[in-house]
Structure formats: C-alpha cells, structure tokens
Amino acid sequence: MSRKGDECAAVLIDAKAESDELFYSDQKLSRLVNKWPHLRLIALAGKNPVVWERLGYLLRQGLIYDFHSLPADKSRLLYCLGHIQGLVALERNSPLLPLKQTAKGYGHLIGTSAPMQKIYSTINRISRVDSPILITGESGTGKEAIALTIHKHSPFRNRPFVAINCAALPASLIESELFGHEVGAFTGALSRKIGKVELADNGTLFLDEIGDMPIDLQSRFLRFLQNSSFERVGGLKNIKINARIIAATNVNLYDAIENGQFREDLFYRLNVLSFHVPPLRERCEDIRLLADHYLEKFRTTYNKPKLSFTAASYELMNKYAWPGNVRELINAIRRATILAKTRFIQPENLGLGETLEDVRDMASSLAEARADFDRRFIHARLVRNNFNISKAAEELQVSRVSLYRLMKRLDIPKPVNGETVSQGEK
Numbered sequence: 553m554s555r556k557g558d559e560c561a562a563v564l565i566d567a568k569a570e571s572d573e574l575f576y577s578d579q580k581l582s583r584l585v586n587k588w589p590h591l592r593l594i595a596l597a598g599k600n601p602v603v604w605e606r607l608g609y610l611l612r613q614g615l616i617y618d619f620h621s622l623p624a625d626k627s628r629l630l631y632c633l634g635h636i637q638g639l640v641a642l643e644r645n646s647p648l649l650p651l652k653q654t655a656k657g658y659g660h661l662i663g664t665s666a667p668m669q670k671i672y673s674t675i676n677r678i679s680r681v682d683s684p685i686l687i688t689g690e691s692g693t694g695k696e697a698i699a700l701t702i703h704k705h706s707p708f709r710n711r712p713f714v715a716i717n718c719a720a721l722p723a724s725l726i727e728s729e730l731f732g733h734e735v736g737a738f739t740g741a742l743s744r745k746i747g748k749v750e751l752a753d754n755g756t757l758f759l760d761e762i763g764d765m766p767i768d769l770q771s772r773f774l775r776f777l778q779n780s781s782f783e784r785v786g787g788l789k790n791i792k793i794n795a796r797i798i799a800a801t802n803v804n805l806y807d808a809i810e811n812g813q814f815r816e817d818l819f820y821r822l823n824v825l826s827f828h829v830p831p832l833r834e835r836c837e838d839i840r841l842l843a844d845h846y847l848e849k850f851r852t853t854y855n856k857p858k859l860s861f862t863a864a865s866y867e868l869m870n871k872y873a874w875p876g877n878v879r880e881l882i883n884a885i886r887r888a889t890i891l892a893k894t895r896f897i898q899p900e901n902l903g904l905g906e907t908l909e910d911v912r913d914m915a916s917s918l919a920e921a922r923a924d925f926d927r928r929f930i931h932a933r934l935v936r937n938n939f940n941i942s943k944a945a946e947e948l949q950v951s952r953v954s955l956y957r958l959m960k961r962l963d964i965p966k967p968v969n970g971e972t973v974s975q976g977e978k
C-alpha cells in the first residue's frame with residue numbers, strides 16, 4: 553500500500569504472518585530506500601521472533617521507519633502515517649541547520665570542555681563535505697557517537713547510517729559483510745547477501761576499528777574508495793555506490809603502517825579530514841555533566857526518581873582515571889543506580905575498585921603521574937649517592953646539568969647538610 557501525490561510516501565511491507573522470511577529482500581529494500589529519499593517504510597509482520605529480530609536490525613540500519621504486528625491496529629497505523637507525512641514535509645522544507653548547542657553539549661553529545669567545543673566546531677565544518685573522515689581516540693571516548701552526529705548533521709541525514717566493527721568479525725566473514733556475496737560464492741552462501749557498503753548507499757558507512765581490518769581486505773577497500781564501486785564476493789557486476797565514509801580507530805595507525813599492518817595509501821585516502829577525541833581524564837569538566845545526564849536517564853529506567861550523587865561520589869568520579877572512558881562511566885552509573893540502597897549514590901556504589909583516599913593521592917593527569925614518578929626515582933638515586941650530583945647523574949645516565957634542571961623542575965630540594973656537590977657545577 554502506498555500513498556502518492558502528497559508529501560508523504562510510505563510503503564507497507566507485506567510479510568507472511570507465519571513465515572520467518574520477510575516478503576521484501578534486503579536488496580529490494582535498499583533499492584527502494586535509495587531511490588526515493590523521502591520514502592519511509594513501515595513493516596507489517598506476524599509475531600515470529602526471527603522476523604522481529606530482523607525488523608529490529610532493519611530499523612537500526614534506517615531501512616525501515618517502524619514495524620507493526622499483524623493484525624494491524626488501524627488507528628496506530630494511521631497515526632504513524634500521519635507522523636511520517638509531517639516529518640517528510642518538515643525535511644523537505646527545512647534547510648540544513650547547524651545542530652543545537654545546548655548548556656550540556658551539542659546535539660546528543662554531552663560535554664562543554666574546550667576539547668569538546670573544538671570537536672563541535674569541527675563537526676559543523678566537516679559534516680557537509682563529502683570526504684572520508686578519520687576519528688582517532690581511545691576505546692569508549694565517543695568516536696561512534698561523534699560519527700553519528702556528523703551523519704545527522706550532513707545532507708545524508710535521512711539516509712542509513714551503517715556501522716561495521718572491523719575487529720569484531722572473523723577475517724573470513726568481513727569481506728562478505730562489507731561487500732555482500734552472490735549465491736554459491738563460497739560454501740554456505742545459499743542466497744545473495746547485500747553488504748554493508750551497498751546498504752549505506754547515499755548514506756554513511758562507519759568503519760569502527762579500521763586498524764584491525766585484515767591487510768588483504770585493505771587493498772580491496774582502497775579500490776572501492778578510489779572507484780566508488782565494487783563487486784559482491786563471487787559476483788561480476790560492478791556496483792556503483794555513493795557513501796560517506798567515516799573510519800575510527802584506537803590504534804596508532806602510524807605504528808601500524810610502520811609494522812606493515814596497515815597500508816599507507818589507505819591511510820592517506822582515509823585521513824583527508826581527521827580529528828582526535830581526547831580521553832575523559834583529559835576533559836574532567838565533562839565528567840559531572842555526563843554523570844548527571846546518565847543518572848537522569850537511569851533514574852527513569854530503574855524507577856528511582858530521587859536518586860542523586862553525594863559530594864564524595866562526584867569527587868571520586870572527578871579524580872578517577874576512567875581507562876574505559878565514557879563507556880565505563882555509563883556502566884558505573886548504571887551499576888550504582890541499581891545498587892544504591894538509599895536515595896544517595898555513595899562512592900562504593902560506583903564499583904571503581906578505588907576508594908576516595910586512593911584517588912585523592914593520585915595524580916590528575918598523565919603528565920602529573922610521570923612527574924611524580926620522576927621525582928621519586930631521582931630522589932631515591934640522589935639519596936643512594938649521598939646527594940653527589942656527579943655520581944647520581946652517572947647512574948641516571950644524564951648529564952649533571954640535566955640533573956640540576958630536572959631537580960629544579962621537579963622541585964627536589966638539595967639537603968642543607970651532607971651535600972657533596974662540587975663547586976662550580978651548574
């Protein structure tokens with residue numbers, strides 16, 4: 553069923569109520585979606601869990617707008633069609649506006665620290681440009697969340713955002729996941745499969761952990777980037793695709809190139825526009841905003857409307873190093889929300905394996921931690937050599953001048969008594 557001649561174009565997909573197959577193949581769906589930018593698809597399906605799982609996947613991929621169970625509830629269906637009509641009318645009439653900067657962040661991203669502000673202005677500048685983007689940063693810093701924001705802010709925002717994690721798939725599957733395959737391409741290829749690249753046509757293809765892409769697939773992927781076309785595995789037909797590529801990695805690609813694990817030409821092809829997402833410990837001002845944001849969310853999820861953090865919990869979160877970054881923070885807050893027995897989240901509810909006393913002692917940045925280590929190490933050598941600068945410098949394998957400089961920078965006092973420094977040393 554379709555409605556034509558007005559702003560709304562919604563098609564309902566048939567599904568045999570008892571079947572575990574969708575009536576429309578992936579291929580047909582992506583053709584439909586790619587041909588009409590303002591088309592929104594609603595699926596009607598029986599209650600078969602296999603089909604529902606598939607529909608959930610299609611919804612996440614942006615290939616369908618909604619799905620309803622059969623027999624369809626007519627009023628819900630009409631409501632949904634009306635909603636689509638309004639949405640499409642808005643899309644057609646609205647120019648591409650910058651995402652909204654809020655008191656807490658930008659679009660769905662939370663954080664007002666200087667590094668995040670810089671990222672927001674980068675997103676504003678690059679989202680309309682149709683070139684590959686490379687996002688680097690530790691795991692859990694928000695690379696995928698940022699990629700999605702770029703997509704939502706781009707001219708392709710109504711098209712699919714298709715994500716693939718290159719590290720999560722065995723090397724044998726990744727090629728067919730990316731490029732699809734034809735029937736009989738390999739043992740077990742019983743039907744044609746549309747790959748992620750094809751599904752992302754006119755949209756965004758997000759390649760997470762690109763540094764883990766097997767090296768032989770990198771050549772094939774580079775060819776695709778150069779020609780904007782590819783063949784399915786076992787196929788001969790050349791398929792033209794127009795997709796914005798965003799790649800992300802938490803490995804150092806320069807090292808990977810040096811070690812022969814990553815192609816240099818692919819790196820330069822991807823590294824047209826690039827930026828780095830700093831770890832959470834380097835943008836501590838965002839911790840409280842993120843914590844409050846996610847607590848608000850989990851208060852509703854776990855029905856604890858009055859729950860709040862104690863001052864000690866804020867202090868612990870602020871001083872903790874967050875090796876797992878925002879993802880770890882979210883998990884800690886979820887856990888704390890579940891475990892809190894009163895209306896306050898105590899430091900121990902956060903399950904960070906650190907007490908407030910531990911982190912109070914701790915350096916707040918890597919630079920500070922290094923300085924702390926250097927101070928103790930150098931001091932120990934000085935003590936062992938009775939503050940004889942020449943001997944300590946020799947043991948430390950630095951010049952005397954360097955040792956003096958280090959002592960000054962690290963604020964290591966020379967003892968008033970017992971010093972055996974020779975005159976004239978600088």
Ligand SMILES: Nc1ncnc2c1ncn2[C@@H]1O[C@H](COP(=O)(O)OP(=O)(O)OP(=O)(O)O)[C@@H](O)[C@H]1O
Nearest residue numbers: 661662663690691692693694695696697802878879
């Ligand atoms: N600035 C932010 N504001 C709100 N939520 C965020 C922010 N950054 C990250 N998140 C959330 O933290 C979680 C982890 O983020 P994401 O998956 O984007 O990280 P990543 O860097 O891509 O991780 P990985 O390298 O492991 O794939 C997600 O739930 C994401 O929504």
